[in-house]
Amino acid sequence: MDVIEALKRALSEKNVLASVESCRPYECDGLSAYREKPLAVALPETVEQVKSVLRICKAHKVPVITRGSGTGLAGGTLPLKDGIVLGLSKLSEIIKVDPLQRTAVVQPGVRNISVSQAVEKYGLYYAPDPSSQIACSIGGNVAENSGGVHCLKYGLTVHNVLSVTVLNMDGEEMVFDEKDDGIDLLALLNGSEGLLGVIVEIKLKLLPKPEAAQLVMAAFRSVSDCADAVTSVLEQGIIPAGLEMMDQFSIIAAEEFAKVGYPVDAEALLLCEVDGSHDQVQTDAQRVADILTGKGAYQIIVSQSEQQRIDLWQGRKNAFPAVGRFSPDYYCMDGTIPRNKLAFVLDEINRLSDNYGLKVANVFHAGDGNLHPLILYDANKPGELELTEDFGTEILNLCVDVGGTITGEHGVGVEKLNSMCHQYNTPELEIFHGIKAVFDDTGLLNPGKAVPTLHRCAEVGQMHVHNNQLPHPHLERF
Amino acid sequence: MSVATPHAIQQFAEQIQQANVDKQTIQITGNKSKIPLGTEDFNGEPVQELNISDYSGIIEYEPAELVVTVKAGTPLKELQAALAERNQMLAFEPPDYGNSTIGGTYAVGLTGPSKPFRGVLRDFILGVKLIDGQGRQLGFGGKMIKNVAGYDVSRMLAGSKGSMALVTEMSIKVIPLAQEVTYCIEMPENEAILLMNKMAGTALPMTGGAYYQGRFYYRVAGEHPAQTNRVGVRECTNDIWVTLNPFRPELQEGEKLWRVDVESTNPAIENTIAVGMGGTRRWVASPNKPNHPYVTLWQTKFAPRHNDTPHVQKIKLGLRDVFDPNHIFKQL
Numbered sequence: 001m002d003v004i005e006a007l008k009r010a011l012s013e014k015n016v017l018a019s020v021e022s023c024r025p026y027e028c029d030g031l032s033a034y035r036e037k038p039l040a041v042a043l044p045e046t047v048e049q050v051k052s053v054l055r056i057c058k059a060h061k062v063p064v065i066t067r068g069s070g071t072g073l074a075g076g077t078l079p080l081k082d083g084i085v086l087g088l089s090k091l092s093e094i095i096k097v098d099p100l101q102r103t104a105v106v107q108p109g110v111r112n113i114s115v116s117q118a119v120e121k122y123g124l125y126y127a128p129d130p131s132s133q134i135a136c137s138i139g140g141n142v143a144e145n146s147g148g149v150h151c152l153k154y155g156l157t158v159h160n161v162l163s164v165t166v167l168n169m170d171g172e173e174m175v176f177d178e179k180d181d182g183i184d185l186l187a188l189l190n191g192s193e194g195l196l197g198v199i200v201e202i203k204l205k206l207l208p209k210p211e212a213a214q215l216v217m218a219a220f221r222s223v224s225d226c227a228d229a230v231t232s233v234l235e236q237g238i239i240p241a242g243l244e245m246m247d248q249f250s251i252i253a254a255e256e257f258a259k260v261g262y263p264v265d266a267e268a269l270l271l272c273e274v275d276g277s278h279d280q281v282q283t284d285a286q287r288v289a290d291i292l293t294g295k296g297a298y299q300i301i302v303s304q305s306e307q308q309r310i311d312l313w314q315g316r317k318n319a320f321p322a323v324g325r326f327s328p329d330y331y332c333m334d335g336t337i338p339r340n341k342l343a344f345v346l347d348e349i350n351r352l353s354d355n356y357g358l359k360v361a362n363v364f365h366a367g368d369g370n371l372h373p374l375i376l377y378d379a380n381k382p383g384e385l386e387l388t389e390d391f392g393t394e395i396l397n398l399c400v401d402v403g404g405t406i407t408g409e410h411g412v413g414v415e416k417l418n419s420m421c422h423q424y425n426t427p428e429l430e431i432f433h434g435i436k437a438v439f440d441d442t443g444l445l446n447p448g449k450a451v452p453t454l455h456r457c458a459e460v461g462q463m464h465v466h467n468n469q470l471p472h473p474h475l476e477r478f
Numbered sequence: 479m480s481v482a483t484p485h486a487i488q489q490f491a492e493q494i495q496q497a498n499v500d501k502q503t504i505q506i507t508g509n510k511s512k513i514p515l516g517t518e519d520f521n522g523e524p525v526q527e528l529n530i531s532d533y534s535g536i537i538e539y540e541p542a543e544l545v546v547t548v549k550a551g552t553p554l555k556e557l558q559a560a561l562a563e564r565n566q567m568l569a570f571e572p573p574d575y576g577n578s579t580i581g582g583t584y585a586v587g588l589t590g591p592s593k594p595f596r597g598v599l600r601d602f603i604l605g606v607k608l609i610d611g612q613g614r615q616l617g618f619g620g621k622m623i624k625n626v627a628g629y630d631v632s633r634m635l636a637g638s639k640g641s642m643a644l645v646t647e648m649s650i651k652v653i654p655l656a657q658e659v660t661y662c663i664e665m666p667e668n669e670a671i672l673l674m675n676k677m678a679g680t681a682l683p684m685t686g687g688a689y690y691q692g693r694f695y696y697r698v699a700g701e702h703p704a705q706t707n708r709v710g711v712r713e714c715t716n717d718i719w720v721t722l723n724p725f726r727p728e729l730q731e732g733e734k735l736w737r738v739d740v741e742s743t744n745p746a747i748e749n750t751i752a753v754g755m756g757g758t759r760r761w762v763a764s765p766n767k768p769n770h771p772y773v774t775l776w777q778t779k780f781a782p783r784h785n786d787t788p789h790v791q792k793i794k795l796g797l798r799d800v801f802d803p804n805h806i807f808k809q810l
């Protein structure tokens with residue numbers, strides 16, 4: 001019996017997709033430039049069925065690519081043509097909410113936003129809020145250790161998960177709990193990109209909803225003034241709930257899109273939100289406004305109502321699609337840098353942008369140093385995607401070189417494999433491969449993602465050495 | 479990109495490499511507050527000591543980046559004082575058992591009273607440098623608050639108790655120094671457990687909840703509504719959090735101290751002498767092990783729990799082989 005037959009028997013005819021048509025939605029994730037038709041898509045409805053899928057795939061030596069909602073931006077769920085996509089969207093039950101304990105136990109296919117919606121009546125919420133939260137799954141969030149606008153204050157996914165239940169290729173269950181002794185395997189599973197196991201149950205920490213929130217919007221005439229201002233806010237002991245910065249191109253695009261009154265002549269715009277108790281928020285908002293004024297903000301708006309706060313966020317929240325309107329395609333990068341390198345990095349990116357002849361807009365999670373350059377390109381122009389990817393790689397290398405990292409929250413997937421070679425040396429990569437083999441000695445769980453082979457890095461390294469053989473040699477490099 | 483390696487690190491690496499040649503077991507030590515870590519293992523077999531307490535000091539500290547990078551041998555006290563000078567602190571409030579090092583604290587994964595509110599030690603670890611069992615110098619994570627490149631080894635090794643690698647350097651996220659007040663009120667234990675859970679679900683900026691000797695204590699940070707107008711509530715000093723962290727009670731003859739980790743709402747456990755961490759930590763004094771899944775005997779020798787399922791145990795053993803294939807580092 002072939003693997004598709006076996007899967008159909010274990011699940012049901014309708015929950016195993018194999019035709020080109022039915023597989024199409026699963027050919028790619030949010031990084032749509034990469035596509036592949038899988039052998040089949042399995043959509044189990046119970047954890048027992050997930051176990052069966054894994055056992056069948058192991059018996060047939062067929063790779064398993066676990067998928068939540070497919071909003072990942074690094075190609076983490078890119079299928080293999082001889083592999084199965086294990087879609088977990090039907091495991092979408094909120095199993096238990098304990099309002100007194102402030103925890104929720106959920107299946108992996110539960111959408112991020114549904115958790116907060118389900119616990120709202122208790123005055124609680126689930127803090128990590130990736131911009132994709134209406135679609136992305138909690139399983140995917142754990143696998144990517146996703147962040148959100150509020151993670152400087154409230155943490156990433158890893159800080160808000162108390163326990164996970166994971167299946168290995170034999171379909172055996174393992175529980176990793178924050179109460180465990182010894183090494184922290186719960187932390188290891190966060191951000192493991194589907195390579196170490198299939199997450200089938202998650203216990204989440206819930207937080208009380210803050211009583212109040214206020215947004216301070218400030219316009220600056222230079223990026224470095226804005227970055228300095230952020231430094232001052234943090235130095236003075238204020239941890240904003242959100243701290244977002246936009247460059248001029250993003251400001252103009254967002255204003256044109258959302259019409260919320262952003263100053264289009266500003267070189268940099270800062271959105272700083274404080275939350276907490278009523279008294280604390282009033283004090284903090286005033287302090288923030290004073291600090292920013294002192295640091296050269298030439299226009300400041302402090303939100304005076306909940307409506308105004310939400311309105312002012314609209315521009316930033318729609319920055320990606322807003323910038324996207326200027327171009328047929330855009331490519332979203334995800335490097336992280338020390339904040340004191342921001343002005344330098346943005347200058348370099350602008351220089352590269354001129355060299356490559358590709359426009360870039362920058363939005364920046366200023367509190368935690370996570371930079372999202374959006375490169376505008378046209379996939380229909382021959383060679384432009386490749387050019388864009390090279391540009392992106394140079395940006396990531398730049399991030400590493402100033403002491404940062406190639407990915408703050410989107411993960412490595414297939415997209416940043418080459419950049420991993422730049423960030424890590426051989427021994428570290430060996431350790432990563434060693435960890436993978438301990439959890440999955442079959443190598444069938446999401447093979448080829450997240451950690452580059454040493455062979456690949458050797459080739460990338462050669463590319464670095466023989467500078468004259470670099471792609472696009474006419475481009476100036478630094 | 480070759481950065482000159484400090485002499486001390488080079489020597490540690492060489493000692494570990496030599497141990498591979500000599501088939502010698504190494505016991506990593508910090509300030510040995512966890513006695514006896516000396517030159518014999520628990521079976522009386524000789525082990526070689528690798529002491530890192532002299533490798534001490536702050537490497538890089540920029541308050542505005544909210545990150546400090548420190549050598550593993552640095553005493554907690556020294557690190558905490560340096561942060562306090564710039565109005566910052568370690569969010570996980572590690573207990574100081576008497577000159578504990580930050581490396582030793584990381585290696586045993588110790589967190590203080592704010593655990594359910596601010597998080598645990600590993601939450602604040604951004605990166606580590608280490609020397610593995612083959613004497614290789616490695617780096618994982620970095621100095622960034624957000625970093626998802628590669629598996630999160632720097633958080634995973636928190637709690638590894640010197641059994642997988644020598645950690646030489648760590649980057650830690652710090653937070654602004656909190657202005658905190660403590661309130662207390664007399665009440666029975668079960669009522670206190672219920673109340674600390676209820677309060678933690680409100681907008682009150684709580685950073686501590688405990689029960690000790692008949693009193694419910696809670697700690698609040700920053701501006702908050704008046705508390706003392708509630709019947710029985712009064713303001714008391716912040717000393718209670720030091721009493722409980724580290725918790726070093728006097729035990730009766732024949733009693734042992736058990737650290738029991740439970741769900742915050744777990745009803746009172748027999749022979750409990752203190753409830754900490756918003757209800758998630760119970761200290762039990764009794765001759766016998768309390769009947770709960772997450773219990774550690776708290777004594778001068780490490781007492782591993784031995785309660786991993788076979789699959790998890792296999793993974794832990796496998797990971798040990800990844801970091802220390804020749805089993806140079808002494809196991810617990």
Ligand SMILES: Cc1cc2nc3c(=O)[nH]c(=O)nc-3n(C[C@H](O)[C@H](O)[C@@H](O)COP(=O)(O)OP(=O)(O)OC[C@H]3O[C@@H](n4cnc5c(N)ncnc54)[C@H](O)[C@@H]3O)c2cc1C
Binds near residue numbers: 577639776
């Ligand atoms: C009486 C008493 C009982 C205690 N009971 C327990 C207990 O049961 N369980 C528990 O977890 N804690 C316990 N502790 C607390 C804890 O072990 C230490 O106090 C801790 O803070 C370590 O600090 P240190 O620098 O003294 O490390 P040490 O005591 O020197 O070492 C502690 C552990 O960390 C490892 N280690 C130290 N530095 C490094 C490094 N740089 N890299 C890698 N590994 C390193 C050592 O190998 C050892 O396993 C107890 C403390 C006391 C005083």
Ligand SMILES: Cc1cc2nc3c(=O)[nH]c(=O)nc-3n(C[C@H](O)[C@H](O)[C@H](O)COP(=O)(O)OP(=O)(O)OC[C@H]3O[C@@H](n4cnc5c(N)ncnc54)[C@H](O)[C@@H]3O)c2cc1C
Binds near residue numbers: 138199
């Ligand atoms: C418009 C948009 C905005 C975004 N904004 C943010 C943002 O603000 N912050 C942020 O961090 N990310 C953001 N993302 C990226 C993405 O939404 C997150 O990475 C998200 O966590 C992915 O969840 P998913 O359910 O879609 O996972 P998928 O894309 O389906 O999978 C992602 C990875 O996780 C693995 N995986 C999924 N489920 C499981 C499981 N149950 N067990 C094991 N492995 C699993 C997959 O194999 C894959 O490697 C954004 C994406 C889009 C499209």
